[in-house]
Amino acid sequence: MEKKTAEAIRPTRVSPFVKVFSFICLLALPVSNAFADAAQELASFSVFDKVDLAALAKEPSVAHGPPMSGSYISAQSCFVVAAPASRVADALRQWNPTRHSELKVLLHSDLPGSPGPANFSRLSSAPDNGAVRSLVSATQKGSNDLQISKEEAKKLPTGSSGGGAMPAPVAGFWAGVLSGRARAFSSGGTRSQPPYDFSGQAVRPAEEFNGLMQQQDKIRKQFSGLIDSSGNGHGARELFWELLTADEQGVLTLGASYRRSGPNGSFQAADTLYYSSGGYYVGLTLYQMWPVDVGGKPSTLVWRGDFISSGTIAGLHGIERVASESSMMRDISKAVGAFRRDTGGGR
Secondary structure, eight states: OHHHHHHHHSOOOOOHHHHHHHHHHHHHHHHHHHHHHHHHHHHHHSSOSOOOHHHHHHSOEEEEOSOOOTTEEEEEEEEEESSOHHHHHHHHHHOOGGGOGGGOEEEEEEEOSSOOGGGGGGGGGOOOSHHHHHHHHHHHHTOTTSOOOHHHHTTOOOSOOSOSSSOHHHHHHHHHHHHHHHHHHHHHGGGGSOOBOTTSOOBOHHHHHHHHHHTOHHHHHHTTTTBOTTSOBOSEEEEEEEEEEETTEEEEEEEEEEEEEOGGGOEEEEEEEEEESSSOSEEEEEEEEEEEEETTEEEEEEEEEEEEEOHHHHTOOTHHHHHHHHHHHHHHHHHHHHHHHHHHOOO
């Protein structure tokens, strides 16, 4: 009886293969769960209900966003960067699009907390091309296409004196407009922005952000606490300005970037474009980043959402609106590709 009892309680011999297999499963479990959680969260607020990490590591996916009415359009993209999420979040914060000519960002500069005209001195070194010349011409003529306030319009330069691609009077005018609006944003966010009422129609950036977010309820909830309905962000903030080309026209923009860390090593970021001299009223780009494993290497699954409000979009319907979104998607594809190459060696 005693011998039988001893045999009954003797530990069962486990095959070395079983031990190794069990260990591999334990290692894979956190990665699988992490991906499953990321995929489930992504599907809860985006147009991507399924994701293939291996495919996204080779080629980003860019899609139309949910249909929007009025002056708003959107697009969403999903891609993988071959780098840890913390590094991708830092790279996104530091990324300078002027390195890539195909993105048509002519000048990009960060701004201090209390910007003044001197922070826009680089305007005098704007490149001599058709886009810049169009902006200069519109400024000198006081074109109704300029998105400025009536008060700002009182300071429009007269005549065409001065040399360079952007003559000193034109550069000085825009330095004044941009610094004034950047200071207003620093003190009161988008609600403090003067309306675009020079041409008679009063367009208010805060209202444009509010209208945009009202049509994206799932995304608004996903990023609540980072961006509110008026486009104002919370947490770490960095200000910037750009001179870019939009529809072959030179456009000056003011923006603010926000970021925050989330659970399980995830990150969120936002770029709010709260002023534009033309082309569109406001713009918003949101990012969600999750740590994942691809081919045994730490990588990052990134969702990006782009949203624009523009007066030219309001009159578009059907295929014209789809075509406008498709053009936007092509630009996003270029930007995503450039960022992946700079950050994780993507194609």
